Amino acid sequence: METKLQVALDITELNTALEIAEQTVKGGVDWIEAGTPLIKSSGLKAVQQLKQKHPDKKIIADMKTMDTGSLEVEIASKKGADIISILGTAADQTIKDAVQKSNEYGTQIMTDLINTKNPVQRAKQLKNLGTDIILVHTGIDQQMAGANPLDTLKEITNNITNTQIAVAGGLNKQTAKQAAKTADIIIVGGAITRSSNIQKSTREIKKAIKNTKQTTKQTTKQKQTTKQKIQEITTCNLADALNRKGIIPIQQVSGEKTFGRALTVKTMNGDWSKPVQAIDKAQKGDIIVIDASKGNLAVWGELATKSAINNNINGVIINGGIRDIKEIKKLKYPAWATHTTPAAGEPKGNGEIGTEIQIGPTTIKTGDYILADQNGAIAIKKQKINYAINKAKLIKENEDRVRSQIQQGKTLSKAIELKKWENQQR
Numbered sequence: 001m002e003t004k005l006q007v008a009l010d011i012t013e014l015n016t017a018l019e020i021a022e023q024t025v026k027g028g029v030d031w032i033e034a035g036t037p038l039i040k041s042s043g044l045k046a047v048q049q050l051k052q053k054h055p056d057k058k059i060i061a062d063m064k065t066m067d068t069g070s071l072e073v074e075i076a077s078k079k080g081a082d083i084i085s086i087l088g089t090a091a092d093q094t095i096k097d098a099v100q101k102s103n104e105y106g107t108q109i110m111t112d113l114i115n116t117k118n119p120v121q122r123a124k125q126l127k128n129l130g131t132d133i134i135l136v137h138t139g140i141d142q143q144m145a146g147a148n149p150l151d152t153l154k155e156i157t158n159n160i161t162n163t164q165i166a167v168a169g170g171l172n173k174q175t176a177k178q179a180a181k182t183a184d185i186i187i188v189g190g191a192i193t194r195s196s197n198i199q200k201s202t203r204e205i206k207k208a209i210k211n212t213k214q215t216t217k218q219t220t221k222q223k224q225t226t227k228q229k230i231q232e233i234t235t236c237n238l239a240d241a242l243n244r245k246g247i248i249p250i251q252q253v254s255g256e257k258t259f260g261r262a263l264t265v266k267t268m269n270g271d272w273s274k275p276v277q278a279i280d281k282a283q284k285g286d287i288i289v290i291d292a293s294k295g296n297l298a299v300w301g302e303l304a305t306k307s308a309i310n311n312n313i314n315g316v317i318i319n320g321g322i323r324d325i326k327e328i329k330k331l332k333y334p335a336w337a338t339h340t341t342p343a344a345g346e347p348k349g350n351g352e353i354g355t356e357i358q359i360g361p362t363t364i365k366t367g368d369y370i371l372a373d374q375n376g377a378i379a380i381k382k383q384k385i386n387y388a389i390n391k392a393k394l395i396k397e398n399e400d401r402v403r404s405q406i407q408q409g410k411t412l413s414k415a416i417e418l419k420k421w422e423n424q425q426r
């Protein structure tokens with residue numbers, strides 16, 4: 001069987017999902033999935049409308065059923081689904097009921113191995129329970145921590161035969177191509193739905209999975225670095241990704257966006273001794289984060305800035321005052337502070353470098369990451385950095401989709417189907 005390309009419409013606005021589906025069909029997609037978020041926000045009319053508009057395409061209802069297998073397969077089948085997804089972690093009885101009901105309706109069951117402890121063992125059981133397609137799947141939340149489905153796919157395809165294998169989880173053109181060497185169905189969500197040209201990206205992925213014999217070494221080469229991802233996101237995306245955690249309440253004074261590890265400094269009002277000593281202690285690429293308890297006197301100015309530039313320090317953030325603004329701006333140095341003032345204090349040597357500090361609601365430790373731009377600054381715990389950046393990028397790509405709809409003349413309220421989110425209980 002030729003490898004199939006299935007687009008996963010994991011979006012919450014039905015009209016947008018239908019428009020995207022249209023484009024993917026033009027790009028040569030084989031199967032169309034009503035993603036779980038789409039079904040949960042718009043109901044099974046998403047499946048119904050997709051089937052009405054694309055009667056020749058297989059429509060997948062990504063129900064992720066965990067219980068009442070028979071009932072959920074029945075309602076999805078009645079609405080026009082050709083394939084219904086059931087969670088592999090569901091009870092065997094749920095799977096059996098789902099399979100039986102799908103046989104009655106002439107539909108198929110795709111069991112999703114997402115989050116299964118022993119995927120190979122469970123896949124064997126699912127096959128014996130009569131499931132038609134086994135899906136190797138790394139969920140979107142797991143992807144944020146850097147996981148991908150390719151290793152599990154290898155294990156599954158080495159151990160399971162005579163059953164169709166699907167794969168999903170952050171696949172892009174390169175990884176889809178690699179996966180298509182062994183998988184029968186390649187499921188792609190974000191790399192198509194969040195791309196700026198849906199038709200083109202569908203066509204490219206479709207083409208890539210056809211030529212699976214060619215070398216696939218480029219996976220790692222093409223992987224975006226943290227630095228590249230940082231260039232694409234803003235602190236607003238990051239604030240959304242972190243549910244408003246880590247906000248440092250300060251204002252930009254000078255320079256552009258910056259990113260780096262925090263070197264913390266605790267000092268007192270106007271005491272610029274420890275901040276200046278921190279310049280000598282900081283590593284290349286660090287950001288000096290000073291807590292001067294919003295003191296009215298400046299603890300940083302032009303000379304400290306010049307010294308920080310010499311030491312390749314990525315910026316300064318001050319819970320307190322800064323001065324020499326004209327000069328610092330001229331140097332384009334990335335600087336944030338609570339206020340500007342012409343009055344500096346004196347170097348008394350109070351405080352500590354590298355100690356935990358608290359600015360507003362946020363505790364910052366040396367080694368935490370900082371992203372700062374025109375909107376403000378955010379501290380990210382080092383254990384959360386990959387998740388935070390990946391999630392922020394995903395949020396940014398979702399916004400891009402809305403952005404392009406506005407560009408095409410839709411109002412914001414229409415593009416996001418705003419009314420749908422109103423609390424209808426009240």
Ligand SMILES: O=C(CO)[C@H](O)[C@H](O)COP(=O)(O)O
Nearest residue numbers: 008168169170171188189190
């Ligand atoms: O089922 C899903 C999430 O649970 C997605 O549809 C699936 O992961 C494909 O989307 P993406 O390519 O964005 O990961």
